[in-house]
Amino acid sequence: MSGPVVLALRLLLTVSLYVFLGWAFLSLWRDIHFQSTLLAGRKVPTLGLSISNSMRTSQVKHFNQAEVTIGRDPACECPVDDEAISARHARLSYHHNQWWLEDLDSMNGTLLNQEKLILPTVVISGDEFRCGETGFRITFAPLP
DSSP states (O other): OHHHHHHHHHHHHHHHHHHHHEEEEEEEEHHHHHHHHHTTTOOOOOEEEEOOTTOEEEEEEEOOSSSEEEESSSSEEEEOTTSSOOTTOOEEEEEEEEEEEEOOOOOOOOEEETTEOOEEEEOOOTTTEETTTTEEEEEEEEOO
């Protein structure tokens, strides 16, 4: 009589283990799906760059992507016609809910608010930086 009881308990334990594992995987899948939906809905604030060069010409460009490369290379998101700028001079990138400016090992370096940029640095609206003979002023559009 103890044989059928042990068998029933083993089957009950096996079924309860599979139910628990199914519940755990379903909970993980729901959490991952929720997090991916949350991240997909996150927007990058619009970055505005006021660009002025030594000839006193000025233009404003707006960017909606999370990474903006500045340089002479036409493949850059913000190509600049300045011989003192490297092909890929600097990069503005949006991560951790902040915009960061970094120099891409350019020959002439990048100045942020009149100081040489050494490490990637958080920038705020109103900051000014210089690459070669071209100056940039940063503005952010508020998120809707």
